[in-house]
Amino acid sequence: MLEANLDDQTGEGLGYVMQRLLDAGAYDVFFTPIQMKKNRPATQLTVLADPAAQEVMTTLILSETSTIGIRYQTWQRTVMKRHFKAAQTPYGPVQIKVATYGKISKMTPEYADCAQLAQRLHIPFKTVYQAAMSAATQLDEED
Amino acid sequence: MLEANLDDQTGEGLGYVMQRLLDAGAYDVFFTPIQMKKNRPATQLTVLADPAAQEVMTTLILSETSTIGIRYQTWQRTVMKRHFKAAQTPYGPVQIKVATYGKISKMTPEYADCAQLAQRLHIPFKTVYQAAMSAATQLDEED
Amino acid sequence: MLEANLDDQTGEGLGYVMQRLLDAGAYDVFFTPIQMKKNRPATQLTVLADPAAQEVMTTLILSETSTIGIRYQTWQRTVMKRHFKAAQTPYGPVQIKVATYGKISKMTPEYADCAQLAQRLHIPFKTVYQAAMSAATQLDEED
Amino acid sequence: MLEANLDDQTGEGLGYVMQRLLDAGAYDVFFTPIQMKKNRPATQLTVLADPAAQEVMTTLILSETSTIGIRYQTWQRTVMKRHFKAAQTPYGPVQIKVATYGKISKMTPEYADCAQLAQRLHIPFKTVYQAAMSAATQLDEED
Amino acid sequence: MLEANLDDQTGEGLGYVMQRLLDAGAYDVFFTPIQMKKNRPATQLTVLADPAAQEVMTTLILSETSTIGIRYQTWQRTVMKRHFKAAQTPYGPVQIKVATYGKISKMTPEYADCAQLAQRLHIPFKTVYQAAMSAATQLDEED
Amino acid sequence: MLEANLDDQTGEGLGYVMQRLLDAGAYDVFFTPIQMKKNRPATQLTVLADPAAQEVMTTLILSETSTIGIRYQTWQRTVMKRHFKAAQTPYGPVQIKVATYGKISKMTPEYADCAQLAQRLHIPFKTVYQAAMSAATQLDEED
Numbered sequence: 086m087l088e089a090n091l092d093d094q095t096g097e098g099l100g101y102v103m104q105r106l107l108d109a110g111a112y113d114v115f116f117t118p119i120q121m122k123k124n125r126p127a128t129q130l131t132v133l134a135d136p137a138a139q140e141v142m143t144t145l146i147l148s149e150t151s152t153i154g155i156r157y158q159t160w161q162r163t164v165m166k167r168h169f170k171a172a173q174t175p176y177g178p179v180q181i182k183v184a185t186y187g188k189i190s191k192m193t194p195e196y197a198d199c200a201q202l203a204q205r206l207h208i209p210f211k212t213v214y215q216a217a218m219s220a221a222t223q224l225d226e227e228d
Numbered sequence: 229m230l231e232a233n234l235d236d237q238t239g240e241g242l243g244y245v246m247q248r249l250l251d252a253g254a255y256d257v258f259f260t261p262i263q264m265k266k267n268r269p270a271t272q273l274t275v276l277a278d279p280a281a282q283e284v285m286t287t288l289i290l291s292e293t294s295t296i297g298i299r300y301q302t303w304q305r306t307v308m309k310r311h312f313k314a315a316q317t318p319y320g321p322v323q324i325k326v327a328t329y330g331k332i333s334k335m336t337p338e339y340a341d342c343a344q345l346a347q348r349l350h351i352p353f354k355t356v357y358q359a360a361m362s363a364a365t366q367l368d369e370e371d
Numbered sequence: 372m373l374e375a376n377l378d379d380q381t382g383e384g385l386g387y388v389m390q391r392l393l394d395a396g397a398y399d400v401f402f403t404p405i406q407m408k409k410n411r412p413a414t415q416l417t418v419l420a421d422p423a424a425q426e427v428m429t430t431l432i433l434s435e436t437s438t439i440g441i442r443y444q445t446w447q448r449t450v451m452k453r454h455f456k457a458a459q460t461p462y463g464p465v466q467i468k469v470a471t472y473g474k475i476s477k478m479t480p481e482y483a484d485c486a487q488l489a490q491r492l493h494i495p496f497k498t499v500y501q502a503a504m505s506a507a508t509q510l511d512e513e514d
Numbered sequence: 515m516l517e518a519n520l521d522d523q524t525g526e527g528l529g530y531v532m533q534r535l536l537d538a539g540a541y542d543v544f545f546t547p548i549q550m551k552k553n554r555p556a557t558q559l560t561v562l563a564d565p566a567a568q569e570v571m572t573t574l575i576l577s578e579t580s581t582i583g584i585r586y587q588t589w590q591r592t593v594m595k596r597h598f599k600a601a602q603t604p605y606g607p608v609q610i611k612v613a614t615y616g617k618i619s620k621m622t623p624e625y626a627d628c629a630q631l632a633q634r635l636h637i638p639f640k641t642v643y644q645a646a647m648s649a650a651t652q653l654d655e656e657d
Numbered sequence: 658m659l660e661a662n663l664d665d666q667t668g669e670g671l672g673y674v675m676q677r678l679l680d681a682g683a684y685d686v687f688f689t690p691i692q693m694k695k696n697r698p699a700t701q702l703t704v705l706a707d708p709a710a711q712e713v714m715t716t717l718i719l720s721e722t723s724t725i726g727i728r729y730q731t732w733q734r735t736v737m738k739r740h741f742k743a744a745q746t747p748y749g750p751v752q753i754k755v756a757t758y759g760k761i762s763k764m765t766p767e768y769a770d771c772a773q774l775a776q777r778l779h780i781p782f783k784t785v786y787q788a789a790m791s792a793a794t795q796l797d798e799e800d
Numbered sequence: 801m802l803e804a805n806l807d808d809q810t811g812e813g814l815g816y817v818m819q820r821l822l823d824a825g826a827y828d829v830f831f832t833p834i835q836m837k838k839n840r841p842a843t844q845l846t847v848l849a850d851p852a853a854q855e856v857m858t859t860l861i862l863s864e865t866s867t868i869g870i871r872y873q874t875w876q877r878t879v880m881k882r883h884f885k886a887a888q889t890p891y892g893p894v895q896i897k898v899a900t901y902g903k904i905s906k907m908t909p910e911y912a913d914c915a916q917l918a919q920r921l922h923i924p925f926k927t928v929y930q931a932a933m934s935a936a937t938q939l940d941e942e943d
């Protein structure tokens with residue numbers, strides 16, 4: 086995990102750097118609103134990335150942002166195993182991400198599939214999402 | 229109340245404009261963290277000011293920030309009546325703000341007095357604040 | 372809508388006043404993190420209430436918090452019509468809130484029902500919630 | 515201005531609705547983190563739109579989100595006049611937005627132009643942005 | 658310390674999981690508003706718990722939330738020693754938490770006691786809290 | 801890095817402690833808005849300091865705030881090398897911080913210099929800042 090506090094960067098520039106970091110292979114990038122000295126509203130940038138990518142991410146952050154320092158910390162991670170299955174909804178097929186950890190199993194319809202169907206058919210996103218959830222729970226889980 | 233959304237302003241510049249607006253007579257100035265399009269963390273600037281000061285505040289915000297638009301809205305206000313009284317603490321005198329509204333009366337030790345005594349005597353701020361509260365509640369309220 | 376900015380109130384006290392305002396009949400009460408002058412992290416309290424309740428809410432806020440001023444503004448509201456229907460899930464019955472506005476109709480399982488079943492049966496909240504959603508969409512909507 | 519508080523909507527769904535509202539012609543859409551009753555972290559959705567678009571925006575929000583109520587308020591706006599001019603940088607041309615209000619004039623390089631040049635030439639965004647600012651201030655302002 | 662980022666969970670579901678984690682023995686649970694990719698407002702869940710409880714907390718979070726990954730980090734802690742003493746206020750008895758660390762000693766009235774007296778006697782919470790603080794500072798500290 | 805969660809401290813008291821920590825030599829101090837149990841809006845205090853200063857910072861936080869516990873974690877840091885150079889602007893001289901890391905080099909006008917010139921000459925902060933950036937990029941970088 087890499088973190089940097091940014092108080093002399095615009096929001097525009099931050100939206101840009103988020104995309105660059107994701108393109109460069111970061112697992113995840115997010116912003117947290119913080120409050121720094123001298124009444125400055127600021128943004129904490131957090132990057133979750135493979136330790137092997139630390140140098141690439143560091144160079145990118147120092148190049149693209151106004152920060153002159155970055156802090157690092159290694160965290161352990163528990164990540165559920167994932168595979169995909171296809172659900173048929175009245176609106177079209179939606180991939181379902183099935184995540185498992187011991188006895189825990191949970192399903193999440195893929196955002197991109199739901200969004201695409203919703204826009205094409207002019208129906209609410211959550212109608213498609215909900216239909217995908219219902220279809221998924223009725224599928225026989227036998228893989 | 230004036231509001232503007234700022235996504236291409238640095239935190240440094242925002243700290244500066246807060247001070248300028250207060251110096252120009254705003255009742256209050258505050259920042260709210262917001263999230264704008266294109267993944268931009270941004271800041272909402274809110275200025276509470278006398279309607280007569282609207283033009284001055286507008287000019288100041290448009291001059292000092294990157295925003296090109298400001299929105300306005302008039303709010304009604306209920307403000308408690310205030311007067312001050314002096315409380316004697318073991319650490320020195322502290323002005324107490326007494327605010328009243330109908331049957332409600334409440335007292336608040338002045339921040340600046342407490343902070344000054346705390347720093348001079350090398351004791352915690354809340355020790356002075358608490359002593360001022362205790363002294364204030366024992367004062368005969370007869371004015 | 373009533374708003375007040377609170378920079379000399381503790382989080383503990385704010386949790387207390389939220390409950391008091393809801394008990395006194397506020398439609399909704401929420402907090403927004405803000406940043407005030409002199410490097411003070413603060414909280415904006417917002418109360419949505421019937422205009423007829425304004426005096427009660429004002430008195431409660433001035434009594435229970437450290438603020439000496441409250442601002443008011445009337446907003447218009449569009450609120451969907453609501454009625455309830457019962458859905459049978461494998462885990463027990465769950466009330467479904469059906470909200471309608473013109474051609475729009477949407478259903479939301481009642482939080483309290485789902486939470487209670489989940490805790491009694493030692494299953495995840497979202498398992499119950501999802502089952503209620505599936506049952507609700509299969510119900511014939513004929514009322 | 516339209517506002518709605520959302521405590522039973524996912525972040526995924528909110529990202530979707532922001533895009534839909536912008537596509538439907540909203541001037542601006544933003545999110546503010548809020549804290550609702552029963553320990554619920556929630557999101558306030560704000561939409562700035564032409565009063566004539568209120569019905570369209572209302573229908574979209576009620577269709578796409580879980581809220582059953584929306585509040586409205588009309589705000590006045592001061593908006594600077596804008597025109598564009600082209601600046602030549604060592605990296606290519608960048609449109610500059612020139613905004614004026616009385617004696618106040620300010621220039622902002624277009625985000626999209628800067629981002630595109632930065633990505634094509636593999637240089638930092640702020641290098642292009644800064645070059646555009648320098649070029650713009652040297653242009654004779656005679657239009 | 659366990660952390661997870663949640664962008665496909667509702668606020669309702671998050672309020673539920675906070676209570677479940679506290680019931681399961683977490684020292685503390687809190688939410689931080691964050692901003693994730695694709696314009697998603699999201700919530701970071703942080704759980705402070707005994708390392709021995711890590712597996713229980715992990716299972717609970719993976720069962721009850723939509724996240725598929727959790728990150729862990731061990732932090733050192735300095736915690737003040739605590740004991741309780743009773744203070745007599747004009748409104749009834751209030752337990753005072755006395756916390757000590759080297760020469761530092763501080764007292765905090767118990768929230769639950771103050772809240773209960775305030776509600777029973779129909780007086781402001783801070784009136785009871787302040788009375789408890791005054792009573793506590795006058796108690797002879799001799800234990 | 802030291803962190804503490806504060807739910808029974810006022811914003812006033814937090815502004816005070818930020819200044820005290822900076823005076824005592826902290827590298828950086830910042831606040832993050834968080835949401836704790838029992839509907840309490842709260843503030844996370846983060847202090848970046850030299851490990852040798854840990855005891856001093858701990859004593860200061862425990863003395864000045866209501867927290868009874870502090871958590872610690874050591875982070876690695878990458879910090880760019882810095883030196884200063886003077887830029888001449890039409891408004892007066894401004895120190896430029898030059899930060900370098902490998903091939904990356906970036907310049908930032910000193911906030912205090914820009915703010916002072918802007919206030920003395922009654923011109924916008926960003927006019928001075930921008931002039932300093934333009935002057936700096938034209939300086940021959942040969943030191």
Ligand code: NI
Nearest residue numbers: 092093240911
């Ligand atoms: Ni700086």
Ligand code: NI
Nearest residue numbers: 170183226228
């Ligand atoms: Ni499977």
Ligand code: NI
Nearest residue numbers: 097235236625
């Ligand atoms: Ni912009």
Ligand code: NI
Nearest residue numbers: 313326369371
């Ligand atoms: Ni008086």
Ligand code: NI
Nearest residue numbers: 339378379812
């Ligand atoms: Ni105050």
Ligand code: NI
Nearest residue numbers: 456469512514
């Ligand atoms: Ni019905």
Ligand code: NI
Nearest residue numbers: 482521522669
């Ligand atoms: Ni709800």
Ligand code: NI
Nearest residue numbers: 599612655657
């Ligand atoms: Ni022009």
Ligand code: NI
Nearest residue numbers: 196526664665
């Ligand atoms: Ni997701």
Ligand code: NI
Nearest residue numbers: 742755798800
């Ligand atoms: Ni004792």
Ligand code: NI
Nearest residue numbers: 383768807808
């Ligand atoms: Ni507490």
Ligand code: NI
Nearest residue numbers: 885898941943
């Ligand atoms: Ni140099």
